[in-house]
Amino acid sequence: MPNSNIRVRFAPSPTGPLHIGGVRTALYNYLFAKKTGGTFILRIEDTDQGRYVAGAEDYILKSLKWLGLDPEEGPRIGGEYGPYRQSERKEMYGKYAMQLIENGKAYYAFDTPEELDAKRKEEAAKGNHNFRYDNVTRNEMKNSLTLSDTEVEQLTTNGNKFVIRLKIPVNEAVTFTDLVREEVTFQTNELDDKVLLKADGMPTYHLANIVDDHLMKITHVIRGEEWLPSTGHHILLYRAFGWEGSMPQFAHLPLILKPFGNGKLSKRDGAKFNMPVFPLAWKADSEKDSFLGFREFGFLPEAAINFLAFLGWNPGTEQEMFSLEELCETFSIEKISKSGARFDYDKAKWYNQQYVHATDAATLAKMTRPLVDVKEYEVSDEFLLSYCDLMKDRVVLLNDFLSEGNYFFEGVREYDDKNISKRWNPEIRRSFEALSELINGTADFNANSLETAIKNFINGNNLKMGQIFPLLRIALAGTMKGPDVFRMIELLGKTETVARLKKAMDYFDKI
RNA sequence: GCUCCUAUAGUGUAGUCCGGUUAAGCAUUUUGGCUUCUCAAGCCAAAGACUCGGGUUCAAAUCCCGAUGGGAGCACCA
Numbered sequence: 111m112p113n114s115n116i117r118v119r120f121a122p123s124p125t126g127p128l129h130i131g132g133v134r135t136a137l138y139n140y141l142f143a144k145k146t147g148g149t150f151i152l153r154i155e156d157t158d159q160g161r162y163v164a165g166a167e168d169y170i171l172k173s174l175k176w177l178g179l180d181p182e183e184g185p186r187i188g189g190e191y192g193p194y195r196q197s198e199r200k201e202m203y204g205k206y207a208m209q210l211i212e213n214g215k216a217y218y219a220f221d222t223p224e225e226l227d228a229k230r231k232e233e234a235a236k237g238n239h240n241f242r243y244d245n246v247t248r249n250e251m252k253n254s255l256t257l258s259d260t261e262v263e264q265l266t267t268n269g270n271k272f273v274i275r276l277k278i279p280v281n282e283a284v285t286f287t288d289l290v291r292e293e294v295t296f297q298t299n300e301l302d303d304k305v306l307l308k309a310d311g312m313p314t315y316h317l318a319n320i321v322d323d324h325l326m327k328i329t330h331v332i333r334g335e336e337w338l339p340s341t342g343h344h345i346l347l348y349r350a351f352g353w354e355g356s357m358p359q360f361a362h363l364p365l366i367l368k369p370f371g372n373g374k375l376s377k378r379d380g381a382k383f384n385m386p387v388f389p390l391a392w393k394a395d396s397e398k399d400s401f402l403g404f405r406e407f408g409f410l411p412e413a414a415i416n417f418l419a420f421l422g423w424n425p426g427t428e429q430e431m432f433s434l435e436e437l438c439e440t441f442s443i444e445k446i447s448k449s450g451a452r453f454d455y456d457k458a459k460w461y462n463q464q465y466v467h468a469t470d471a472a473t474l475a476k477m478t479r480p481l482v483d484v485k486e487y488e489v490s491d492e493f494l495l496s497y498c499d500l501m502k503d504r505v506v507l508l509n510d511f512l513s514e515g516n517y518f519f520e521g522v523r524e525y526d527d528k529n530i531s532k533r534w535n536p537e538i539r540r541s542f543e544a545l546s547e548l549i550n551g552t553a554d555f556n557a558n559s560l561e562t563a564i565k566n567f568i569n570g571n572n573l574k575m576g577q578i579f580p581l582l583r584i585a586l587a588g589t590m591k592g593p594d595v596f597r598m599i600e601l602l603g604k605t606e607t608v609a610r611l612k613k614a615m616d617y618f619d620k621i
Numbered sequence: 622g623c624u625c626c627u628a629u630a631g632u633g634u635a636g637u638c639c640g641g642u643u644a645a646g647c648a649u650u651u652u653g654g655c656u657u658c659u660c661a662a663g664c665c666a667a668a669g670a671c672u673c674g675g676g677u678u679c680a681a682a683u684c685c686c687g688a689u690g691g692g693a694g695c696a697c698c699a
């Protein structure tokens with residue numbers, strides 16, 4: 111149960127997969143709610159029927175779930191302020207729009223999209239490239255301000271199409287205090303008469319958003335900076351409704367910028383730079399509209415959260431690792447930075463590595479299991495557990511568990527020829543044969559006793575470590591890289607180790 | 622073009638409100654070293670920044686003004 115009246119909402123539009131900027135907005139809303147003992151609400155803003163994408167709502171819910179950002183109210187969850195899908199609230203918006211018509215804060219407009227388009231082109235031809243439907247131009251357009259009552263009467267009945275526009279007052283200043291940007295001012299003369307209710311009877315974002323935030327008793331609107339320019343309209347709307355007294359406070363978040371070059375991070379940047387910009391995979395009809403997510407790239411949700419939290423916020427201390435719970439305790443809007451943050455994929459990977467290192471092998475094994483199964487490797491849980499324990503220090507992304515030690519699962523596919531030919535000779539071959547015997551004869555088959563036995567063997571035969579270990583490693587793994595050889599041998603097991611040695615010796619002879 | 626927002630190393634940021642004890646801290650990245658059978662990890666070290674120009678002041682990254690750069694918005698999309 112919430113123990114404060116603070117209510118925040120995350121209000122995505124189901125037009126496709128939720129990008130990472132949206133996820134961060136959700137995160138900050140969630141953190142603020144938790145920090146203040148308030149309520150985190152999910153509202154689906156699906157007022158544009160043309161842009162609705164099936165599966166998008168599902169995707170949003172799944173993404174929040176994966177990240178652990180569970181809304182307390184929302185579609186499929188319920189709550190006392192529902193419904194939480196705007197398409198299901200359609201009737202209310204019309205009613206509120208009418209209220210503004212009646213008190214003179216809004217008016218009917220009958221200009222068709224085609225007419226408006228033509229008007230814009232006409233103005234552009236005259237050199238005026240920013241035609242606005244505003245407190246000047248509305249006097250020469252087709253609307254209830256310029257037409258006679260009878261004409262308006264006719265045009266609004268009999269199923270004629272019209273929109274309702276907000277009547278922006280002339281020559282006023284709208285000032286508000288943004289929680290991250292301090293005082294922001296807009297001149298009403300610069301604001302256009304936004305459409306509130308579309309010809310299809312659906313509200314635009316502006317109307318639906320204000321009505322719902324009011325009805326849902328939202329106290330703080332935490333959203334992306336792209337909304338800052340329309341906040342003037344929103345405040346005017348609150349005023350028009352007479353709701354200014356209970357208007358929520360605004361906090362506009364800095365944008366997430368492209369990792370390289372200019373502009374804000376876009377969904378195409380993921381494919382372009384081979385990095386995830388969505389939480390989960392999204393499958394579309396076409397290849398180019400399908401994307402992998404943080405999860406598929408091998409990120410732990412905790413790491414994604416920690417990384418995202420620090421993109422535009424920091425606690426002001428030197429602590430960098432924060433669990434979701436710790437973030438809930440530490441988060442504060444005052445610490446949000448004002449300027450856009452570049453998407454730093456290196457830092458994201460670093461966070462993941464830290465989390466992988468801090469996670470116990472059993473948990474990692476559980477997460478690696480599906481990856482192993484996809485590859486159709488047949489390995490026991492016990493093997494996978496030891497494997498994860500052995501390899502986790504050299505893993506950055508979960509998928510590295512496969513690539514870094516693929517030789518464990520599929521045997522050696524390729525030997526490092528160059529490093530073999532430098533070292534291999536008949537004398538060493540005899541040592542290897544003896545070594546193979548030794549390993550085969552080791553009763554207590556574990557890394558420690560193997561180490562003692564093998565080192566004794568090397569010393570006892572006047573050999574040097576450098577003559578044996580590199581070749582031994584290549585024989586078992588194909589490469590000079592990898593974890594502790596003795597632990598490798600232990601994990602491979604006696605039979606497999608001896609078999610690999612035999613195969614390797616035959617191969618080495620041929621180089 | 623117009624409106625609004627913003628400006629500390631390659632990147633993310635601390636410090637800016639309440640000017641001096643910090644010729645700027647942390648992390649990442651890069652480079653080098655230690656460790657080690659190798660590769661990682663870990664540890665140590667190095668490199669690297671107050672956008673510019675004016676002012677105010679004994680003193681400015683910090684206050685004021687201007688310029689420049691960057692970003693967003695300007696739909697019957699959200």
